[in-house]
Amino acid sequence: MGDSTLTRIRLAQQGDPSALSLLLHEHYTFLYKYLIKATMNPSLAEELVQDTMVRCMEKISTYNGSSSFSSWLITIATRLYIDRKRRWRLEAKWLQEQNVHSVRWRFESRNMEWSDVLEALSRLSSPQRVAVLLKHYYGYSYDEIGDILQVPSGTVKSRVSAGLTQLRKELNEDEA
Structure with a gap:
């Protein structure tokens, strides 16, 4: 990580919006390319980059330099992607259960045995x-x-x- 990146990180952590903006702009393409490969879905990758950038803005003060800034962003993006997939599975399961309840109600409302x-x-x-x-x-x-x-x-x-x-x-x- 270059000195200019470290300086921008410090300034962003101190609340400098232009430093934060420049930092995010510099890492946007790198992060997008990673997420395209991880998700194989350009629109999902775009959403996740945006979500990662928002999370970075919220959590920039927690970045401690123990890993490179790009690795920190990849960690955030990957966790967001995993969380999104987990939520989709739960939603799909919930929808299936609702469908089952609907079919069951149709049977019972017609006095058919479930x-x-x-x-x-x-x-x-x-x-x-x-x-x-x-x-x-x-x-x-x-x-x-x-x-x-x-x-x-x-x-x-x-x-x-x-x-x-x-x-x-x-x-x-x-x-x-």
Whole structure:
């Protein structure tokens, strides 16, 4: 790290907005290129660079020089990216649960029984659930399902097998 960067960091930590602005400007492209490679998504990379820059502005006083400034920025950016992915997983899980509740309500509102099997099916991954339904509820062959899903029949067999294994496990646990 050059003396000019160290000087800008010190000035930014003392509240000099132009030093902070110049510091962020100097590291923007470097950080963006890193995030493009990490996310493989230009718009997400752009968002994360912006979020990282905001976090840097908020936390510049905590930078202690134990690593290079660019490494500090990469650490912030990587943690933001991991947090974002974790939040997406939680949101996806929540949405799936809401969908299950909606389907369950539709069944119950029409006086149809919501069975343990449907409950267990709702917990399968979508690819497994579709494969199991097409095979064992609708009676398609593995080749036909492969054509429908545009995957090899071996993949269908694997999904059906894994789905049935999970269903058996869940249904046996419910009985115990």
